[in-house]
Amino acid sequence: MLLLLPRDPLAPRRADEHFAPEAAAAAELGLPTALVDHDELTATEPDPARAVRGVPADADAVYRGWMLRSEQYAAMAGALAARGVRLRTSPEQYRAAHELPGWYAALSDVTPESRWDTDGDVGWLGSGAAVLRDHTKSLKHAWSEACLVPDVTDAAAAQRVVARFRELRGEDLVGSVVVRRFEEFIGPEARTWWVGGRCVLVTAHPDTPDELPADPDLELAAPAVATLGLPFVTVDLVRRADGRWRVVELGDGQVSDRPSTTPPVELLTALAAGGAA
Template sequence: MYQAQAEAFDNEGIQCSTINLDQLSPSSRITPAVSNDVIYRGWMLNEQEYQNLWASVINSGGKLVTDTDSYLALHYLPNWYELISDLTPETIILPKDCNLELELKNIGWESYFIKDYVKSLKTSIGSIITEPAQAVTVIHEMQKYRGKIEGGFCIRKIENFLPDTEVRYFVLDSKAFAPEANKPIPEIVIECASRITSRFFSIDLIKTKEGKERIVEVGDGQVSDIVGWEPGRFAQIFIDD
């Protein structure tokens, strides 16, 4: 999955190393050894896994540009929601041991987008429901297909998003980059980038039927896919920065 990115980085003169995530520990071997600032590209990691990655990079002679606190600040929705609550759909955070069906009845929306702190359900009945009673199925399917509910529940209000208008931007050291080099950066992306202190993260922007621009989600840039981007363009932002 990351082969094309590795080749693009190599073409830009950026060193790439590999680490075996299946055997990740604080002393995992990185080949070749790293130095200076390091950016991870790979699967999403939980807190302990990321701490192991951090230690492995340190032991190899480098330092991740994103420390564990910064990673979790973007990886878990409740950690970034309050920073941009006016730019993104209304969200209610609930503990995972709550009576979700009852909570949805109390909220009283016409429909609900349900995810845990990290991911939504993309299989079975999906993440959008219209009846609180469907919450039982959502919980069961999240546990079945994802193995666990990470953190708790995030109940997001449905807005009238236009299909096929979502665009991913990356922010590196406070500078936002678009999928195309000469594409202007929307003001809402610049505003979002100014409120978040992480050195490397992604911003997903979408348009509504009413003509508004809204932030769908932000995430740690290291574990964000380059959907809509060419590998060469993605590698270029580390040179342009």
């Protein structure tokens, strides 16, 4: 397995500081690594070929780096293919995992009810509260002003929240505004890592690295992960106030952050073994 990591913008021969522990773990495990230029991939006028220059040919490459838009990932994959590098996760699989519309149908029974075809209208929920996001991200750090709609029957107040969400996301907005039914969750989230349809690691969520919930319900997500057929994903699980486990998010594992309390060697060992299985 060839591990692709983002280069440090200030020291191009080294991995970005955030991913340096994974670079060190790969060296410890004897896994080959190569660097890609994330800034070049995400530039206004990107040069994907330049971004992956120097990456050697390999039949099984996995990216572990900063988030890329689906079209940016596809451009990277194309440039890598021209060099004889095959990403384990295809552009189509990346989009399916990275964007909510790609995975929602498979998980609709175990995740909050959602729609993304309403142009931000929350009225279809009928009553209660809603949470806003786009196809890849919410603004939970701006919870009151651009994420939570406390009462979907108050159309004017709801539209103010939607407008603020659009304003803050700006050009970074991916897809459209997604409206999700609010559910009250309790306790910390668990981040579960799946390779080839099998859960290989359970960690804390990066936002609460010292809090790992006991016994998250892996069977809740297993059928959907198998149905989706995605090579490497994360599924975030949390308890609802009624005690039932729920899926908060499914994401592509290549761009899912690892909590600081999980040794990188654990993740890379599981990832390499899963690819060889």
